[in-house]
Amino acid sequence: MDAGKASVAARTRAQAAARTGAGASNRASNRAVPPSAPRPARARRLLTPWLFLLAPLTLLVTFTYAPIANMVAYSFTDWDGVSPELHYTGAENYAELFTREDLFQVFWVSGYYLAASVIQIVAALYFATILSFSVRFRNFFKGVLFFPSLVNGVAIGFVFLYFFQDGGTFDTVLGLFGHHTDHAWLGTPVSANVSLAGVSIWRYLGMNFVLFLGAIQSVPGELYEAAELDGAGRWHQFRYIIAPGIRPVLTLTVILSVSGSLSAFEIPYIMTGGATGTETFVIQTVKLAFQFNKTGLASAAAVVLLLIILLVTWVQRRLVPDDRVDLV
Numbered sequence: 001m002d003a004g005k006a007s008v009a010a011r012t013r014a015q016a017a018a019r020t021g022a023g024a025s026n027r028a029s030n031r032a033v034p035p036s037a038p039r040p041a042r043a044r045r046l047l048t049p050w051l052f053l054l055a056p057l058t059l060l061v062t063f064t065y066a067p068i069a070n071m072v073a074y075s076f077t078d079w080d081g082v083s084p085e086l087h088y089t090g091a092e093n094y095a096e097l098f099t100r101e102d103l104f105q106v107f108w109v110s111g112y113y114l115a116a117s118v119i120q121i122v123a124a125l126y127f128a129t130i131l132s133f134s135v136r137f138r139n140f141f142k143g144v145l146f147f148p149s150l151v152n153g154v155a156i157g158f159v160f161l162y163f164f165q166d167g168g169t170f171d172t173v174l175g176l177f178g179h180h181t182d183h184a185w186l187g188t189p190v191s192a193n194v195s196l197a198g199v200s201i202w203r204y205l206g207m208n209f210v211l212f213l214g215a216i217q218s219v220p221g222e223l224y225e226a227a228e229l230d231g232a233g234r235w236h237q238f239r240y241i242i243a244p245g246i247r248p249v250l251t252l253t254v255i256l257s258v259s260g261s262l263s264a265f266e267i268p269y270i271m272t273g274g275a276t277g278t279e280t281f282v283i284q285t286v287k288l289a290f291q292f293n294k295t296g297l298a299s300a301a302a303v304v305l306l307l308i309i310l311l312v313t314w315v316q317r318r319l320v321p322d323d324r325v326d327l328v
Contacts, residue, residue, distance in 0.1 A: 068306075074299040081295035093300035103301070106281050109193060113264045113280075116197035117257035120205050125250075127205075128212035129238055142213070146206035153203070157270030160199045161186075164271075189277030196268050196278060203267070204260070208253050215246035251320055258316065259309045281305055 075093055079086035097103055127145055131138045148156070163169045164185040174181060186192045219241060227237050243250075265282040268274060274283040281301070289298035 071299045071302055074296055075303050077296045079295045080293040081289060082293065086296070089296065093297045094304070096297060097300055097304060103284065106279050106284050109278060109280050110262050110264065112193040112197040113200060113261035114258065116201050117261050120201045121208060121253055121257060124205050124208035125212050128209050128216055129242060132213060132216040145209050148203045149206035153266040154270060156199065156203055157267050161271045164195050186272055187276060192272060192276045192278050196271060199267050200264065211249050211253055212246060215249040216242055219245040255313050255316060258312055262309055262312070263305065
């Protein structure tokens with residue numbers, strides 16, 4: 001009888017323990033799986049990033065894509081920029097652009113700026129490489145190289161306009177070295193374009209220098225130490241460490257330089273106004289729109305310039321793909 005009572009009590013305790021364990025496991029599972037967030041909270045989480053992007057996207061569409069769309073639309077009309085009436089002319093503006101030789105001759109002027117951009121990139125890369133190492137007064141030289149980028153382009157144009165005028169600063173400096181000349185530096189197409197290209201080198205050298213310097217300083221320092229232990233000189237460090245490490249920045253700089261050379265405007269417009277064979281494609285487009293009141297033709301020229309820049313950028317990216325190099 002006592003044995004039966006004992007077995008009944010044991011089964012009772014086992015069942016109670018089982019119920020207690022099941023309850024504990026259920027409570028644990030309830031704690032492990034949090035309740036799903038309410039639907040309004042999930043919607044807010046999804047909409048929050050787009051709310052932050054709303055302002056910049058609105059500005060981008062309003063001041064970039066909408067004007068481009070209007071420009072493309074105007075390129076198929078004969079609008080003069082003043083009259084409220086405009087007539088659809090189809091592709092006549094584009095046909096005129098590609099059939100009038102004088103409208104495309106101005107692209108030859110861009111060759112001077114393309115050559116200047118090559119010199120500018122090489123010089124900026126050279127100075128950035130030198131000043132990335134321990135050099136005396138390197139902070140001073142960094143400031144000297146970057147200073148022209150801080151000056152307003154209009155001010156630079158007026159300063160160098162007096163610099164290159166007859167008997168101006170440049171002739172005075174040459175006279176100090178015994179070289180006296182009465183050459184009009186802005187009076188002939190070749191010397192004027194060379195002078196303007198030289199001004200563009202002086203102005204934009206600092207910006208490329210800063211880009212290259214930042215890219216070089218982002219290369220891990222232990223790579224230079226390992227190269228020095230292996231006996232590598234500065235040239236080998238540049239060839240096998242710096243050049244591969246800054247390839248994306250170098251590609252970006254080349255794209256910006258080419259597009260800037262094709263769309264040069266500020267310096268030649270201020271210094272010569274496009275006279276003496278210094279008229280660029282952008283200066284010609286501005287004159288077509290505001291001097292000859294051919295806004296439709298000017299819009300077509302702007303569209304063609306945009307397509308040329310996009311094509312050059314695409315070709316450059318195809319020839320030199322932006323492959324990231326893992327140096328570590």
